[in-house]
Amino acid sequence: MKILVTGAKGFIGKNLIVELKNHGYKDIFEYDMDSTLEELETYAKECEFVFHLAGVNRPKEEKEFVEGNYGFTSTLLEQLKKFKNKSTIVLSSSIQAALENPYGISKKMGEELLFNYGKDTGAKVLVYRFANVFGKWCRPNYNSAVATFSYNIARDLPITVNNRDVELNLIYIDDLVSELIRSLKGEENRKDDYCYVEPVHKVTLGKIVDLLYSFKESRMNRQIPNTEDPFIKKLYSNYLSYLPTDQFSYDLKMNIDHRGSFTEFIKSPDRGQVSINISKPGIIKGNHWHHTKNEKFLVVSGKGVIRFRKVDETEVIEYFVSGEKLQVVDIPPGYTHNIENLGDTDMVTVMWANEKFDPEKPDTYFVEV
Structure with missing residues (x-):
C-alpha cells in the first residue's frame, strides 16, 4: 500500500x-x-x-x-x-x-x-x-x-x-x-x-x-518508579528520552573492602532491590540468615559455592555455581548462608532481595554456616 x-x-x-x-x-x-x-x-x-x-x-x-x-x-x-x-x-x-x-x-x-x-x-x-x-x-x-x-x-x-x-x-x-x-x-x-x-x-x-522530579532523583537514590501504573510507566519512558546525550550514565556507590565490593543497583517500593556483589578469590561472604527477607543469587562471572544450613540443624547444603551456566539460587528464610569464590578471578553475583534494605530493621543475623 x-x-x-x-x-x-x-x-x-x-x-x-x-x-x-x-x-x-x-x-x-x-x-x-x-x-x-x-x-x-x-x-x-x-x-x-x-x-x-x-x-x-x-x-x-x-x-x-x-x-x-x-x-x-x-x-x-x-x-x-x-x-x-x-x-x-x-x-x-x-x-x-x-x-x-x-x-x-x-x-x-x-x-x-x-x-x-x-x-x-x-x-x-x-x-x-x-x-x-x-x-x-x-x-x-x-x-x-x-x-x-x-x-x-x-x-x-x-x-x-x-x-x-x-x-x-x-x-x-x-x-x-x-x-x-x-x-x-x-x-x-x-x-x-x-x-x-x-x-x-x-x-x-x-x-x-x-513524578518528573522523582524520576530525576531516582538516578541518585536508585529508586525505580512504579511501572505497574500505566501512566507512570509511559511518563518515565518519556522522561528518559529527554536526557542530555552526555548524561545517559550515572555513578553508583561501591562499598569496597579487601573482600571485593557490594553495590546497590536499583530499588523499588514493592519489588525489593537488586545489588551487584564482587568477591575476590578465596573470599567467603555472608554467614547470616533472615526471618522473612528472601533473596535470589545469580553468579554471572567466575565460579563458587553457596552453602546453607538451617539455623537449628547441623546439615550443610552446597550449590556449586558458575558464570558458565547461569542458575538462580533461592535463599529461603531460616537458613544461614554464605557464598565462597572458588576461582582464580573475581566472582560477580547479581543479588535480588524482596525488600529494600532498612538499617532500622535489617532482619539479618550473623551465624556461621
Missing part, C-alpha cells in the same frame, strides 16, 4: 512513519513544509491511504491558523479530486476544535471541509480529535508542557507551574500511533462522527511535575 503522510517531520509524523516501517510498509510518501506542490501532486495521484497530520498550532500571526489548518487541507483535497483518488483520509484534529479560539476554529473548519469532501466523493474520512500528546521526540519549549518540563528538569533548568491543580487529558504517542495503524487496517475506534484514541490519562499538572 502506498501511504501519504503529511506533516511527516512533525512529532506524530515521525513516530508514525518509523512504526509503519516496523510493520513492513515501504511505500511511504513523506510530505512536509519543505516539500513542493509538484511532489504533493505526484503523491495525491498515487497514494492509497492518507494520514493528514500537517497543521499549524504556534504561528507567528493568527491568520496562519486558517492558512495551515484549513488552507492546506483544501489544497490536499483538491489534488485528490483532480485524480479522482478516493483513498481513505485520516485527519489529525484537536479537542480544541470544540472551543471558540483561533486555533480551535481553524481545526473545526478543517474537520468540516473533510466531512463535506467525504459526502461529495464517497471517500472514507476519519477525524481524530487528539488531546495533549506526549512522548519521545515531542519538541520542548513549544506547545507541550510535558515535553518542556521533561527537558528542563533533566537539565536542572527552571520550570513555571501556575496552577498545580489543572488537570490535563494526555495521550501517549505509542497509543496514538497504534490507533492510527488500526485505522489503516479498517479497525479504528469510532463514536458517532469522530474516532478516538484509548486510553486518555487524566492527570494534574502537579502530579506530572512531582
Whole structure:
C-alpha cells in the first residue's frame, strides 16, 4: 500500500512513519513544509491511504491558523479530486476544535471541509480529535508542557507551574500511533462522527511535575518508579528520552573492602532491590540468615559455592555455581548462608532481595554456616 503522510517531520509524523516501517510498509510518501506542490501532486495521484497530520498550532500571526489548518487541507483535497483518488483520509484534529479560539476554529473548519469532501466523493474520512500528546521526540519549549518540563528538569533548568491543580487529558504517542495503524487496517475506534484514541490519562499538572522530579532523583537514590501504573510507566519512558546525550550514565556507590565490593543497583517500593556483589578469590561472604527477607543469587562471572544450613540443624547444603551456566539460587528464610569464590578471578553475583534494605530493621543475623 502506498501511504501519504503529511506533516511527516512533525512529532506524530515521525513516530508514525518509523512504526509503519516496523510493520513492513515501504511505500511511504513523506510530505512536509519543505516539500513542493509538484511532489504533493505526484503523491495525491498515487497514494492509497492518507494520514493528514500537517497543521499549524504556534504561528507567528493568527491568520496562519486558517492558512495551515484549513488552507492546506483544501489544497490536499483538491489534488485528490483532480485524480479522482478516493483513498481513505485520516485527519489529525484537536479537542480544541470544540472551543471558540483561533486555533480551535481553524481545526473545526478543517474537520468540516473533510466531512463535506467525504459526502461529495464517497471517500472514507476519519477525524481524530487528539488531546495533549506526549512522548519521545515531542519538541520542548513549544506547545507541550510535558515535553518542556521533561527537558528542563533533566537539565536542572527552571520550570513555571501556575496552577498545580489543572488537570490535563494526555495521550501517549505509542497509543496514538497504534490507533492510527488500526485505522489503516479498517479497525479504528469510532463514536458517532469522530474516532478516538484509548486510553486518555487524566492527570494534574502537579502530579506530572512531582513524578518528573522523582524520576530525576531516582538516578541518585536508585529508586525505580512504579511501572505497574500505566501512566507512570509511559511518563518515565518519556522522561528518559529527554536526557542530555552526555548524561545517559550515572555513578553508583561501591562499598569496597579487601573482600571485593557490594553495590546497590536499583530499588523499588514493592519489588525489593537488586545489588551487584564482587568477591575476590578465596573470599567467603555472608554467614547470616533472615526471618522473612528472601533473596535470589545469580553468579554471572567466575565460579563458587553457596552453602546453607538451617539455623537449628547441623546439615550443610552446597550449590556449586558458575558464570558458565547461569542458575538462580533461592535463599529461603531460616537458613544461614554464605557464598565462597572458588576461582582464580573475581566472582560477580547479581543479588535480588524482596525488600529494600532498612538499617532500622535489617532482619539479618550473623551465624556461621
